[in-house]
Amino acid sequence: MPELPEVETIVRKLKSGEKDFPRIIGEEIKSVDILWERSLAFPSILEAKTTLMGKSVIDVSRRGKFIIIEMDQVYLLIHLRMSGDLLVLPPGKSIDIYHHRFILHFLSGKDLIFNDPRKFGRVWLVTNPDEVTSKLGPDPLNDNFSPELFHEMLLRKKRQLKPLLMDQTFLAGMGNIYTDEALYLAKLHPLRIASSLSMNESHALHHAIQTVLNEGIDRNGASIDWVYRGGDFQNHFKVYQRKGAPCQHCGIIIEKTIVGQRGTYYCPECQKI
DNA sequence: CCTGAAACCTGTCTGC
DNA sequence: TGCAGACAGGTTTCAG
Numbered sequence A: 001m002p003e004l005p006e007v008e009t010i011v012r013k014l015k016s017g018e019k020d021f022p023r024i025i026g027e028e029i030k031s032v033d034i035l036w037e038r039s040l041a042f043p044s045i046l047e048a049k050t051t052l053m054g055k056s057v058i059d060v061s062r063r064g065k066f067i068i069i070e071m072d073q074v075y076l077l078i079h080l081r082m083s084g085d086l087l088v089l090p091p092g093k094s095i096d097i098y099h100h101r102f103i104l105h106f107l108s109g110k111d112l113i114f115n116d117p118r119k120f121g122r123v124w125l126v127t128n129p130d131e132v133t134s135k136l137g138p139d140p141l142n143d144n145f146s147p148e149l150f151h152e153m154l155l156r157k158k159r160q161l162k163p164l165l166m167d168q169t170f171l172a173g174m175g176n177i178y179t180d181e182a183l184y185l186a187k188l189h190p191l192r193i194a195s196s197l198s199m200n201e202s203h204a205l206h207h208a209i210q211t212v213l214n215e216g217i218d219r220n221g222a223s224i225d226w227v228y229r230g231g232d233f234q235n236h237f238k239v240y241q242r243k244g245a246p247c248q249h250c251g252i253i254i255e256k257t258i259v260g261q262r263g264t265y266y267c268p269e270c271q272k273i
Numbered sequence B: 001c002c003t004g005a006a007a008c009c010t011g012t013c014t015g016c
Numbered sequence C: 001t002g003c004a005g006a007c008a009g010g011t012t013t014c015a016g
Helices: A003-014 A045-052 A147-156 A162-166 A176-185 A198-220
Strands: A029-034 A040-042 A059-064 A066-071 A073-080 A087-091 A100-106 A112-117 A123-125 A257-258 A262-266
Touching: A003 A059, A003 A066, A003 A087, A003 A198, A029 A045, A045 A073, A045 A123, A147 A198, A162 A176, A162 A262, A176 A198, A176 A262
Parallel strands: A040 A123
Antiparallel strands: A029 A100, A059 A066, A066 A073, A073 A123, A087 A112, A100 A112, A257 A262
16 A cells, blocks of 8 residues: 555654554553564564564654654664555554564553555664665655756656656655656656656656645545555546546546556556657 | 566456 | 456566
8 A cells, every 4th residue: 555645644643643543652662473474574583572672662754665663772664565554553452463464562552563465564673774775765755855856866867757756766755656646747658768858847747746745645645445544545546547537637538558567547648758 | 777577475356 | 156367555686
């Protein structure tokens, strides 16, 4: 389920809490369960459990699609990949452990659960988040991500726009849905070569990226199929999963193709190459 | 540097 | 009803 808006939504819930999802700031760890060993990317299970015991949560933040849980002298990083999700159970509440991979039990009785049916998600325990996130490109919602910077970044790349925008070392946070939506908003074909964009086209794409991400966050992310629930953005897609439906701008039928092994939706009239 | 394919996984949906 | 095959919000690795 997770692209930047879905991850941001989860981070905000972890920090502030809401009904049936209590906050975890200040919570002290009593014990750790690791139910699928490969979910822990680093370090060893023994070392992770030993280190985490007795630590308290100081803050929760996001870098690209990584969730960063700060504790004393150590950081827990979580990447949800394709099917991961986080939930926090109030004291006394339990749930079927189907697909649970990693659990932090807090002294208060709350549980932080990493649920991940497809087992692609990963957890890291490191003393410095940079050990995991240093290769990421700029965050598209960060103040330092200016239209001018973006244009310079694009000029240096002779790559197709769609795979480039999804490359986390280029830009951190875009995934398949929001990339298609942003390219549609900017009226750019997914196969356009990045270095061929004019200043106006770069700026339009910059604006489109921030617009779709902010709308996604405002709507608490997108819920699709059986994986993620809670968000509303799926009801506002302009092209994603709208193959065969008319473009809201020109009325031409939305098409689907494959780009970089990913299903790609676009309007052949509004997004000419 | 860039592209495409395969691998890592389970669940759901479609079509025969 | 059953079953094979396609497909799914991501990333890494490898061949060319």
